[in-house]
Amino acid sequence: MNPLAERLLPVALLVGGGWLLRRTGVLPAELARGVLRLVFFVFLPALLFVVLARTRLEPRLALLxxxxxxxxxxxxxxxxxxxxxxxWPPSVRGAALGASGVMMGAFNFSILALLYAPTGRGEAALARGALIDFGNALLSVTVIYLIARAHRPEGGSLAEGIRSLLATPLLWSVLLGLAASAAGGAAAVPAPVWKTLDLVGSATLPLVFLSVGAFLGIVPGGAGPLAIGAAIVAAGCRVGVGWIAGALLAWLLGLGGLERAAVLVMAISPCGSTALVYSGAFRLDASVAANAISLSILFDSLALLVLLATGAVGA
Structure with a gap:
């Protein structure tokens, strides 16, 4: 089998499987959202803690x-x-800005791990992707939250944004994982705790891909031409402008090797599901967010094929 196809086939099968499970009613939208919440609050934090605890800390990683x-x-x-x-009217503009300004980081750093697993660098790639997603998460619960709130002010407060940041499991899993790495890695964690976290984290990647597949094509309440246009712009900016910005920043900062590859793959990540959460919380146009997520997954896949075909990543 073609090496490129061999690396992407597991992702395609799992995403396609998620889509098929939703179409057959086995994994309806509400259940898919529940699975994503479980991934966000339990499985992904466990995986990130274990991966980061194993990672050797280097000064250049702080740039990610x-x-x-x-x-x-x-x-x-x-x-x-x-x-x-x-x-654009405020409800459309707020949803589009929220979609363009947040990555679906878990999707692409999962792909990153699979791409580099055959060379024995899967965990190192995942760790770099997770650090990039850490910056993405901080922006999501601060700047993006405030932008969404500004388009529907009665929906929340700055204090709520700060509380949500402090309550985010991903934040603490990254911080504790880095602390464990500095303290000696797995040796600094009691063996039963380490084995439990390792076991829980190992289920993360397939759950992420299945859940994303289940969300493909979900358009709450339908969508008119204005919403579709805004979704195309949001998805195009998230993947296209993100790709250009990532390449420029990697070049300006002199990043190379795995760091550069991680930046390029994460830069083309789809729109984050946070856009749907904020659209619901602040009564923005949810059809913009949902369509932007679906379109950006398509754009992300095409951009990833270009990166792989040109040898920019995956070597």
Whole structure:
């Protein structure tokens, strides 16, 4: 089998399987959301803790969360300029900005791990992707939260955003994982705890891909031409502008090897599911967010094929 196809086939089968499970009623949208919440609050934090605890800390890795912020702000800025020029109504603009400014990081760093697993660098790649997603998560619960709130102010407060940040399991899993790494890795964690976290974390990747597949094509309440147009802009900015910004930042910062590959793969991540959460919380146009997520998964897949075909990643 072609090496490129061999690396992407597991992802395609799992995402396609998730889509098929939803179509047959085995994994309806509500259950898929529940699975994603379980991944977010239990499985993914366990995986990130174990992977980061095993990671050897290096000064250059500290740049990765900062790069994520730069990538997202570039995509967000482009969407804002286009939305302002097209005079989108607040509910559409808020949903589009939320979708363009947040990565679905778990999806692409899962792909990153699979791409580098055959060379024995899967965990190292995953750790770098997780650090990039750490910066993405911080931006999501601060700047993006405030932007969504600004388009529907009665929906929340800054204090709620701060509380949600402090209650995010991913935040603490990254911080504790880095602390464990500095303290000696697995040896610093009691063996039963380590084995439990390792076992729980091992289920993360297939659950992420199945859940994302189940969300493909979900459009709450239908969508008109304005919403579809805004979704195309949001998805295009998230993947296209994010890709350009990631490549430029990697070049400006002199990143190479696995760090550069991680930046490029994470830069083309689809729109984050946070966009749907904020659209519901602040009564924004949820059809914009849902369509942007589906479209951006398609754009992400195409961009990933280009990166692999050109040898930019996966070597």
């Amino acid at each position: 969360p900062v790069v994520a912020v730069g990538i997202n702000l570039a995509a967000l800025g482009a969407a804002w300029l286009i939305g302002r020029g097209l005079r």
